[in-house]
Amino acid sequence: MPACRRCAYPARRGRGAPVHAPADEGRAMANITKRSEDYSRWYQDVIQAAELAENSPVRGCMVIRPNGYAIWENIQATLDAKFKELGHVNAYFPLLIPKSFLAKEAEHVEGFAKECAIVTHHRLKQVVVDGKVTVVPDPDSKLEEEYVIRPTSETVIWDQYRKWIQSYRDLPILINQWANVMRWELRTRMFLRTTEFLWQEGHTAHATAEEGRQETLQMLEVYRWFAEEILAMPVITGAKTANERFAGAVETYSIEALMQDNKALQAGTSHDLGQNFAKAFDVKFQDKEGKVEHVWATSWGMSTRIIGALIMVHSDDDGLVLPPRIAGTKAVIVPIWKSDQEMAEVCAAADRIAAQLRPVVGPVHVDKRDNMRPGWKYAEWEAKGVPLRLELGPRDLAGQQVMMAARHDRRKQAAGFDVLAEAVGAELERIQQDLFDRALKRREENTHVVEAWDDFVDLFANRGGGFAHGHWCGDGACEKRIQDETKVTIRNLPFGRDETPGQCVKCGRPSVGRVVFAQAY
RNA sequence: CGGGGCGUGGCGCAGUCCGGUAGCGCACCUGCUUUGGGAGCAGGGGGUCGCGAGUUCGAAUCUCGCCGCCCCGACCA
Numbered sequence: 370m371p372a373c374r375r376c377a378y379p380a381r382r383g384r385g386a387p388v389h390a391p392a393d394e395g396r397a398m399a400n401i402t403k404r405s406e407d408y409s410r411w412y413q414d415v416i417q418a419a420e421l422a423e424n425s426p427v428r429g430c431m432v433i434r435p436n437g438y439a440i441w442e443n444i445q446a447t448l449d450a451k452f453k454e455l456g457h458v459n460a461y462f463p464l465l466i467p468k469s470f471l472a473k474e475a476e477h478v479e480g481f482a483k484e485c486a487i488v489t490h491h492r493l494k495q496v497v498v499d500g501k502v503t504v505v506p507d508p509d510s511k512l513e514e515e516y517v518i519r520p521t522s523e524t525v526i527w528d529q530y531r532k533w534i535q536s537y538r539d540l541p542i543l544i545n546q547w548a549n550v551m552r553w554e555l556r557t558r559m560f561l562r563t564t565e566f567l568w569q570e571g572h573t574a575h576a577t578a579e580e581g582r583q584e585t586l587q588m589l590e591v592y593r594w595f596a597e598e599i600l601a602m603p604v605i606t607g608a609k610t611a612n613e614r615f616a617g618a619v620e621t622y623s624i625e626a627l628m629q630d631n632k633a634l635q636a637g638t639s640h641d642l643g644q645n646f647a648k649a650f651d652v653k654f655q656d657k658e659g660k661v662e663h664v665w666a667t668s669w670g671m672s673t674r675i676i677g678a679l680i681m682v683h684s685d686d687d688g689l690v691l692p693p694r695i696a697g698t699k700a701v702i703v704p705i706w707k708s709d710q711e712m713a714e715v716c717a718a719a720d721r722i723a724a725q726l727r728p729v730v731g732p733v734h735v736d737k738r739d740n741m742r743p744g745w746k747y748a749e750w751e752a753k754g755v756p757l758r759l760e761l762g763p764r765d766l767a768g769q770q771v772m773m774a775a776r777h778d779r780r781k782q783a784a785g786f787d788v789l790a791e792a793v794g795a796e797l798e799r800i801q802q803d804l805f806d807r808a809l810k811r812r813e814e815n816t817h818v819v820e821a822w823d824d825f826v827d828l829f830a831n832r833g834g835g836f837a838h839g840h841w842c843g844d845g846a847c848e849k850r851i852q853d854e855t856k857v858t859i860r861n862l863p864f865g866r867d868e869t870p871g872q873c874v875k876c877g878r879p880s881v882g883r884v885v886f887a888q889a890y
Numbered sequence: 891c892g893g894g895g896c897g898u899g900g901c902g903c904a905g906u907c908c909g910g911u912a913g914c915g916c917a918c919c920u921g922c923u924u925u926g927g928g929a930g931c932a933g934g935g936g937g938u939c940g941c942g943a944g945u946u947c948g949a950a951u952c953u954c955g956c957c958g959c960c961c962c963g964a965c966c967a
Contacts, residue, residue, distance in 0.1 A: 705926050744927035762926050
């Protein structure tokens with residue numbers, strides 16, 4: 370696999386033929402695979418180029434680098450504020466769960482048993498094998514009851530809620546926790562499915578079924594708001610089918626987004642748990658009439674997976690694209706100079722402008738590095754997804770203006786110093802809106818109404834897939850057959866869906882309305 | 891866990907078939923000149939060739955075992 374003789378551009382790892390850089394061969398830094406060429410490699414390249422995360426020594430776990438973690442911190446800050454606005458409080462429950470807890474709710478065990486990491490010992494012992502010192506679990510330290518590293522916290526939390534709840538006066542309990550969880554996945558992908566991931570999990574307890582239902586729907590609406598307003602990611606809200614429901618839930622609701630490769634991604638879930646966990650953990654309360662009853666529960670979560678969705682919805686072949694509202698750095702100022710004196714003047718002006726902008730638009734970075742030229746910096750900040758670049762050189766200084774360049778559409782325009790804060794604020798708003806509009810347009814262009822099975826198969830096999838609105842008989846077995854034959858699943862039963870009766874796209878039996886089908890992550 | 895591809899300075903790769911003591915581009919460091927879309931020259935630093943055994947006078951290269959990464963399945967969301 371030699372380098373290309375014509376241009377000396379090195380061949381890519383793992384492929385036979387040398388791959389030429391596009392017209393601009395200088396793009397050696399990031400070297401991002403095009404989406405059209407290899408979508409999943411593109412995804413990995415973007416993560417690397419934007420320095421969001423890296424693989425760790427442990428398979429399936431990732432190191433989230435500062436650029437990636439800044440996004441997560443903004444997600445946390447925004448959601449946390451919203452949760453609290455709605456009356457929730459934060460708490461923390463332990464990482465380790467007694468093995469027996471997992472077994473208490475029948476469906477819950479079934480759902481998670483296959484992907485649990487188990488702690489069996491509490492001590493290591495030095496041993497010498499073939500003359501080399503190594504460590505092994507000390508057999509004498511075997512735990513009497515083994516612990517499971519939480520795949521989710523329903524069980525520990527409900528064990529605790531039993532102790533906290535006696536009367537209706539103790540309800541509702543509206544607790545959220547920010548935590549890491551572990552699910553031993555066979556196949557992992559950065560952010561989208563990692564063995565360990567970060568999330569928030571809300572766990573609430575209520576006096577009535579209706580109140581629980583309302584909470585579930587309210588939190589789903591929070592996720593919809595967050596995805597659409599903050600992440601500029603249009604989503605479909607709706608109920609999951611029984612097959613796709615959370616293990617132990619009465620009803621699961623989700624938000625579903627469409628990625629640029631036309632695969633769907635579940636970006637947040639909210640579960641109405643009914644009385645299942647209250648019964649499993651014997652959590653009862655006495656109501657006003659003195660009657661003793663099991664409490665009603667919900668849980669809801671959004672994880673670092675959403676960062677994967679964020680990457681795939683907006684980014685392009687030059688790297689990451691972030692909506693301003695979630696970007697860690699809103700704008701970067703690139704000073705341009707020739708002489709030392711110009712450097713001093715331009716940098717001083719850049720600092721003044723940054724100081725002026727920060728209170729209005731948030732974090733603004735001034736890139737004063739003198740070991741690379743402006744063009745290099747442009748490309749680098751583009752790869753990292755900073756929404757707006759401000760170019761400031763001697764000519765701008767003379768004209769009392771900066772050049773603003775938007776990351777997502779390359780639009781460049783001048784903005785005078787006297788109106789800079791308003792101009793930058795307005796441009797960031799335009800970018801935010803534009804990203805949403807662009808994503809929504811793409812989703813609409815890739816959403817189809819299907820009637821016949823042949824058309825359904827053809828859509829996903831030959832016409833690029835996307836979202837398909839089709840009739841479904843409601844039978845889980847039929848749903849499974851569709852999945853087995855086409856890899857397509859029902860993403861959800863959208864709120865406000867078309868409930869005109871029809872015939873199931875697969876089996877032709879009567880249907881009470883359309884559902885959303887897609888191939889999914 | 892099945893099929894395929896791949897592990898060589900930070901990144902991307904050559905060298906492996908045919909064994910001879912490791913090289914290229916970029917990045918990095920120093921200096922000078924540069925700086926409005928990926929700068930130039932000169933000098934310099936950095937690699938137990940994924941890990942472990944074996945064959946050999948000698949292993950990145952041959953043999954065996956293991957580990958990891960990527961893609962496609964299975965599992966799962």
